[in-house]
Each structure stands twice: as structure tokens, then as C-alpha cells.
Amino acid sequence: MPTPLDRRRFLARSAASAAALLAARGGLAQATPEGPAAPASPPPSPASGAPRVVRLGQNENPWGPSDAAKRAAVEAVSSGNRYVWGVAELEKKLAVLEGLSPDQVVLGSGSHALLCMAAAAWGASGAEVVTADPTYPGLPLYAEAIGGRVVRVPLDGSFRTDLAAMEARVGPATRLVYVCNPANPTGTVVEPAALRAFCERVSARAVVVVDEAYRDYPDAARVASLVPLVKEGARVVVTCTFSKLHALAGFRVGYAMAPPELAAALRKVRMGGAPLAVSNVAVAAASASLDDTAFLEACRRRTVAGRAALAAFLRDEGFAPPPSETNFVFVPMTSGAAELARALDAKGVRVSARDPKHGLRVTVGTEEDMARFREAFREARKAAREAAG
Ligand SMILES: Cc1ncc(COP(=O)(O)O)c(C=O)c1O
CATH class of the missing domain: 3.90.1150.10 (Aspartate Aminotransferase, domain 1)
Known part of the structure; x- marks a missing residue:
């Protein structure tokens, strides 16, 4: 059985080797x-x-x-004894950047968690969820785990989300529709105007989640964010992440944008509420990264x-x-x-x-x-x- 002293020695040794490793690598790049x-x-x-x-x-x-994100994270480490205070601030900062009000932004522990929250809010207990196949599996698998019924619609012959086929599968039991654009795993996008029209029509019948994890990479002409539809109050949720372009995958920060009543429904199922959703260190890194x-x-x-x-x-x-x-x-x-x-x-x-x-x-x-x-x-x-x- 290790004694408390053994543990202290082990921690001291680990800290010393971590410091030596950092020094050898020249610290922050x-x-x-x-x-x-x-x-x-x-x-x-x-x-x-x-x-x-x-x-x-x-x-x-x-x-x-x-480097700015790393510095901010290191500074935030000493606040590790406190519960998180910065979630609302980061939600406000994101709201300003996206042209939304703070009650339309929900921070989460990575966008995967937000996709699961959407499944919990609208895709559980017998609800029907329509999604492409293949697609990013977070939302559909979680919906199935909590009693949802997932309808999977194959991609078209060009590996793109088949919007027409998906719309045809939306029925009276459908509560949630999930579209990943740009798509994972194929990397393709659908026509911006076609996606907007799809969301306008389908959101009258079910909540539409548009996963924009890769929104920062396409040429502006080839993809259009669905955030304008959120602003217009359509029943659309857009999810984004700090895991890709911001290179903060291990920090676990993502956010959803939705009209206030949908954002409130997401907050209700956020595990631990705002003070436990994301760490101080992650909030600090994400905020600094936005500025860089x-x-x-x-x-x-x-x-x-x-x-x-x-x-x-x-x-x-x-x-x-x-x-x-x-x-x-x-x-x-x-x-x-x-x-x-x-x-x-x-x-x-x-x-x-x-x-x-x-x-x-x-x-x-x-x-x-x-x-x-x-x-x-x-x-x-x-x-x-x-x-x-
Ligand atoms: C399309 C898509 N959505 C969501 C995620 C989840 O990202 P995270 O939970 O790291 O924000 C990923 C991760 O690879 C993804 O590819």
C-alpha cells in the first residue's frame, strides 16, 4: 500500500521530471x-x-x-481551487463575435457534449432522429442510448449529405434532425442555399442541429453558416468547437447557438450547469485563442x-x-x-x-x-x- 509520503515523493518526482522535460523542449514553443x-x-x-x-x-x-492560449491556460492554473466563473463571460464574448445575444449561446465540454445534450433534449424516449449515414456518430449514438429511434439516410453518390432524401424521411414522430456540414467523415459540403431552404422547411417540423465543427476551413463561397437562421428564430441549433482550428481538442470546449428557448432547453440538460461544464483552464485558453x-x-x-x-x-x-x-x-x-x-x-x-x-x-x-x-x-x-x- 503506498503511504501518503510515497505519494508526495511520487508527485514531487513527477513535477521535477515534467519541469525538466519542459526545459529540454524550451518551454512554450x-x-x-x-x-x-x-x-x-x-x-x-x-x-x-x-x-x-x-x-x-x-x-x-x-x-x-x-502560444497565447497556452499562456492563458498556465495563468489560469492557480485558480484551480475555485469553481468556474468564466463560462458566462465566454458565452458573452462568443455572442458578440457571432452577432447573437448571450442567452443564445451555450458553452459545453466540447461540441460532442452539446450534441449529446441536443439528443437528451429532443431525441430521447421514443423520439425519432433523422441523420445522414455515415456521419459524426456522437448525436445518433447517444440518442439511441437514451431510447431514441435513429433513421439513417445514406449520403448521395458524391459523398454529400442527401438533403432531399433526409427531408423525405422526416415524419410525425421526428423531433430532431442532425446535419453535419462540412460533413464528417467525407469532408463534403452541401449547397449553402439548399441547406438554408432545407432548414427553413424542416425546422417547422423538428429541431434541426447543424454541426459546424469544420466551419473555419471551407472557402467562404462554398459554405454558409446557419447562424443567420438562429438569429431569425428558426428552430435551428448550430454547434461549433475549439477542437479543430483553435487546436484545443484536449481542453474540451464547444458551444451551441440557438434561439433563447432552445438554448434554455440545452442548459437544462447541461451536466453540472455552468459552473461545472468547462474548466477554468479551458475557458481561459479558448478566450485567448479567439483573440489570436x-x-x-x-x-x-x-x-x-x-x-x-x-x-x-x-x-x-x-x-x-x-x-x-x-x-x-x-x-x-x-x-x-x-x-x-x-x-x-x-x-x-x-x-x-x-x-x-x-x-x-x-x-x-x-x-x-x-x-x-x-x-x-x-x-x-x-x-x-x-x-x-
Ligand atoms: C463533425 C464533428 N462534430 C463534433 C465533434 C466533436 O468535437 P469536440 O467534442 O472535440 O468539440 C467532432 C470531432 O471530431 C466532429 O468531427
Whole structure:
């Protein structure tokens, strides 16, 4: 049994090694003239001496968090003895940025939590939820876990959300409709005018949740946020996250925007209410990140350039990735996706094969990450061809 003294010694040793590690890495990363620095703390290696694992499976931003966010988080650590006071302030700041009133913004512990809250509010106990298939699974799986009935509507032949087919499945029992735009896992978008018209019509019959986790990546002409419909009072909820462009995935901050009565319904099911929803450190980091527009723009430019290079590589390899408006590229495959993902994993390169009957999803990483991906991808495919004879 460890004694309290053992625990204190262990904690002291851990703190000393963490400090030594930070000192060795030069502490907070310095911004470079061409943009944000490489991460100060790369993800852990699979084993000491083995090459670093290249994480391209969760659509994280490899260039962050911004130094400003890291500094704010470090400063907020000393307030860790207090319950959170900054949630309402951050909701107000977001409301100003989005042109909404503070009662139309709900902060949550990542947008996944907000999607589950929407399921809890409108998709539970026999309610019907209409969603695309495949899509980001957070909302539909949670709805099913709490007694909702999920109607899954296949994407169209171009890997895009099939709005007409979804609308046709909205019936008298439908309480909630979930649209991810830009879409995960395929990266595609639907026509802005078509989505707006869909939301106008369908929100008269059910609450429509539009997941805009990747809203920062598309060209402005190709996607339009649904926040204007929220302003007009339509029964539409838009969810956003600090996990992608802001590079704060591990901090867990997201927000929903909705007309006041829908926002109030979400707040009712927010676990722990405002003081327990998000940590002080996360609120501080997110708030600072919003102000660091140079960092955000640099990440966006790097992602768009990396995305074009990744799509070109995949085309050279004989695949036909649909045009992506996100920080990842989808690789359509009718078979072999899970095996290819496993072969890449064995080479220390992680991609997502969550929807293996449709294909693989590869996140845009640093140039070094992408070089490792290309090499591993070519080798894994060569090995598969040789094994097949
Ligand atoms: C479409 C989509 N929505 C929501 C999320 C959840 O993001 P978070 O909970 O980190 O805000 C993700 C994460 O990858 C996503 O891809």
C-alpha cells in the first residue's frame, strides 16, 4: 500500500521530471515568422526509441495550441481551487463575435457534449432522429442510448449529405434532425442555399442541429453558416468547437447557438450547469485563442495547402477522394479499409477507419507527418498487393 509520503515523493518526482522535460523542449514553443511553431509537446511515442506516432485519425490541429492560449491556460492554473466563473463571460464574448445575444449561446465540454445534450433534449424516449449515414456518430449514438429511434439516410453518390432524401424521411414522430456540414467523415459540403431552404422547411417540423465543427476551413463561397437562421428564430441549433482550428481538442470546449428557448432547453440538460461544464483552464485558453487571429489564419492556410497536397497524393495513388472542405481527406474504398488502417498503424501512422465499408479518413498533419504517411501508405499498399499475389 503506498503511504501518503510515497505519494508526495511520487508527485514531487513527477513535477521535477515534467519541469525538466519542459526545459529540454524550451518551454512554450516560439512562433516562427511564417506562422505558428510546431507543437512543443509531441504526442507520446509507442515505445522509447521507436518513432513518434503520427496521429492522423482524429482531425486534430497539429500546429497548436497557440502560444497565447497556452499562456492563458498556465495563468489560469492557480485558480484551480475555485469553481468556474468564466463560462458566462465566454458565452458573452462568443455572442458578440457571432452577432447573437448571450442567452443564445451555450458553452459545453466540447461540441460532442452539446450534441449529446441536443439528443437528451429532443431525441430521447421514443423520439425519432433523422441523420445522414455515415456521419459524426456522437448525436445518433447517444440518442439511441437514451431510447431514441435513429433513421439513417445514406449520403448521395458524391459523398454529400442527401438533403432531399433526409427531408423525405422526416415524419410525425421526428423531433430532431442532425446535419453535419462540412460533413464528417467525407469532408463534403452541401449547397449553402439548399441547406438554408432545407432548414427553413424542416425546422417547422423538428429541431434541426447543424454541426459546424469544420466551419473555419471551407472557402467562404462554398459554405454558409446557419447562424443567420438562429438569429431569425428558426428552430435551428448550430454547434461549433475549439477542437479543430483553435487546436484545443484536449481542453474540451464547444458551444451551441440557438434561439433563447432552445438554448434554455440545452442548459437544462447541461451536466453540472455552468459552473461545472468547462474548466477554468479551458475557458481561459479558448478566450485567448479567439483573440489570436494571426495564429488561426496561419493554421487555416497550412491546413488548406496540406489538404490539397494530400488529395493530390491520393489521386496519384489511384483513389478518387471527394473534394474536402475540412482538415481531413476521405479515401473512398469499398473493401480493405480496415486492413489498410491496421497496416498503417503497425508503421506508427494512425488514420480513421471508423466507417470501413465506405473508406478511410486521413487528417492533414505537419509536413513531416504527411511524409511519414505517404511512405507508410505506399509500403502498406505494396505489401497488400504482394500478399494478394
Ligand atoms: C463533425 C464533428 N462534430 C463534433 C465533434 C466533436 O468535437 P469536440 O467534442 O472535440 O468539440 C467532432 C470531432 O471530431 C466532429 O468531427
